[in-house]
Amino acid sequence: xxxxxxxxxxxxxxxxxxxxxxxxxVMDVDAAYDGPAVETGGVAADQPFYRVFALxxxxxxxxxxxxxxxxxxxxxxxxxxxxxxxxxxxDGHHAPLDERLH
Numbered sequence: 001x002x003x004x005x006x007x008x009x010x011x012x013x014x015x016x017x018x019x020x021x022x023x024x025x026v027m028d029v030d031a032a033y034d035g036p037a038v039e040t041g042g043v044a045a046d047q048p049f050y051r052v053f054a055l056x057x058x059x060x061x062x063x064x065x066x067x068x069x070x071x072x073x074x075x076x077x078x079x080x081x082x083x084x085x086x087x088x089x090x091d092g093h094h095a096p097l098d099e100r101l102h
Contacts, residue, residue, distance in 0.1 A: 007031075007048040008067055012093025015052060016073030022063055023073045024054035025086060025094040035064065043068065053096040055081055060096065 007029045009015055016023040033045035043066040050070060054063045086094040 007050075009048075009050060009070060009072075010093075012089070012091075012095060014073045014094060015050070015070045017054075017063075017065060018069050018071050022052070022054035022056060022061075024052040024060075024063065025096060027051045027053050027062070027096065033066070053085070055085060060085055 009026050009029070011026050011029065013026050014023065015026055028051040030049045030051075032047065033043075033049050048067040050065055050067065052063045052065055052070075054061055082088065082094070086096055088094055
């Protein structure tokens with residue numbers, strides 16, 4: 001029997017990597033790891049994985065991260081970053097200016 005996982009984070013939600021590797025906005029969610037089998041880095045593949053438009057020192061990039069390494073990052077997004085990289089809808093969900101959300 002297949003186990004069904006409920007994603008903890010929603011598209012448009014701000015998240016932060018628990019090791020402070022990045023913070024950004026969820027762009028897409030996979031129910032489980034959807035990549036080459038050898039590249040999970042020891043992280044369990046049977047959990048939600050997120051494509052995150054992340055903010056780095058040199059600008060934005062897309063990261064693919066397991067749910068277990070992400071935390072709610074609502075308070076971590078700076079106003080300058082929000083204006084520079086995202087649009088915000090009436091519900092407070094963020095979308096990267098140069099990426100379409102699924």
